Amino acid sequence: MERNEIIKAYGTDFTQMIQRLLEYAGLEEIIRQKQERMAGVCGQGEMRPEKMRIAIKPNLLDCTPADYGATTHPEIVEGIIRYLQARNYTNITIMEGAWVGGNTQEAFKHCGYRDIEKRYGVPLIDCQHESSYRVSCAGMELSVCSCYQDVDFLINVPVLKGHCQTQITCALKNMKGLIPNSEKRRFHTLGLHRPIAHLNTHIHQDFIVVDHICGDPDFEEGGNPLVRNCIMCALDPVLSDAYTATILGYGARDVGYVKLAEQLGVGSADAEAAHIITIEGVNCEDMPDSHKVLAVSYAVEDVDSCSACYAVLISALNRLKEEGFLDKLESRIIKDRIAIGQGYRGRKGKCGVGNCTRLFDFNIPGCPPSEDEIYEALKERYEN
Numbered sequence: 001m002e003r004n005e006i007i008k009a010y011g012t013d014f015t016q017m018i019q020r021l022l023e024y025a026g027l028e029e030i031i032r033q034k035q036e037r038m039a040g041v042c043g044q045g046e047m048r049p050e051k052m053r054i055a056i057k058p059n060l061l062d063c064t065p066a067d068y069g070a071t072t073h074p075e076i077v078e079g080i081i082r083y084l085q086a087r088n089y090t091n092i093t094i095m096e097g098a099w100v101g102g103n104t105q106e107a108f109k110h111c112g113y114r115d116i117e118k119r120y121g122v123p124l125i126d127c128q129h130e131s132s133y134r135v136s137c138a139g140m141e142l143s144v145c146s147c148y149q150d151v152d153f154l155i156n157v158p159v160l161k162g163h164c165q166t167q168i169t170c171a172l173k174n175m176k177g178l179i180p181n182s183e184k185r186r187f188h189t190l191g192l193h194r195p196i197a198h199l200n201t202h203i204h205q206d207f208i209v210v211d212h213i214c215g216d217p218d219f220e221e222g223g224n225p226l227v228r229n230c231i232m233c234a235l236d237p238v239l240s241d242a243y244t245a246t247i248l249g250y251g252a253r254d255v256g257y258v259k260l261a262e263q264l265g266v267g268s269a270d271a272e273a274a275h276i277i278t279i280e281g282v283n284c285e286d287m288p289d290s291h292k293v294l295a296v297s298y299a300v301e302d303v304d305s306c307s308a309c310y311a312v313l314i315s316a317l318n319r320l321k322e323e324g325f326l327d328k329l330e331s332r333i334i335k336d337r338i339a340i341g342q343g344y345r346g347r348k349g350k351c352g353v354g355n356c357t358r359l360f361d362f363n364i365p366g367c368p369p370s371e372d373e374i375y376e377a378l379k380e381r382y383e384n
């Protein structure tokens, strides 16, 4: 497989589909070439397959099932493991850390990954409970979970989704699961795009499998799955994300962290030069122009909010909008915009969401609060 290629398949038998994709892409050969390079560097001679430490990084931001549009389908990860184990690559782990406010252990359980652990003997590493190390990532000091230091070959399995703060989330942003929660919070104070791009100068993705089965085109936390029944493979995370951006209706370099990652030398954002190969099924990528985030974001004043907090607020506002509630109260809400984010800590104001705005006259507590809590509290506030 070449670095400018993206290989796709469409269908519904995901476990079989991914194995055929990996066969076509020649993953075994890609791993073997890396082994040879590593052995050459260490002067240790050729390594045996079972010595190669392979980590699979899905996206399990929370404990919602994959058909909700937010988390990686376990069938894909199962297919990757079957492919690897059949070729004696048996030293495999699954690594993930849920988002701030989420619980990785619950996500492992409810998303089907505990079953995979039992069935295939592949350990699950909870990055929320890992120690971390500080490292300079192209001039930016960042904290990374220690488990990454034990990885020889990283297979990233993100979900292709929209994101209410960064427009899209896929390969590059999925690496946030390999940093501690405290660092995830700090990323938001650093503007999100810059630290994501810099993080990817340190964490090297050897192979990318994109779950494009039914990711939500608007919200990272899912809820509005859009069925596409597609799985894609790539070697370049920047190209993969640039292509994802075009699928979701943006320009390849419209997404700040994609453009920055290209400038930092992580990969190429030239989606037009990508060679797209569809090996089975029918290519259908017409996405609806939903813009659900834009439709309600006028009501929000965000300063460095965490993704989980912002996403649940946007979802709650969408529910209120669908009920016709938001439009009726538009003038009042615009006057009294809802504040959210770490930038409001210690500050006063009228209406705020999350513990960071605890000093506001009206505050919805939680770190983050739930969508239901926000929905109920706002409804009550504006009804009266």
Ligand code: SF4
Residues within 6 Å of the ligand: 100, 101, 185, 304, 305, 306, 308, 309, 340, 341, 342, 353, 354, 355, 356, 357, 366, 367, 368
């Ligand atoms: S309350 Fe503040 S720290 Fe907690 S999730 Fe929300 S923005 Fe992040």
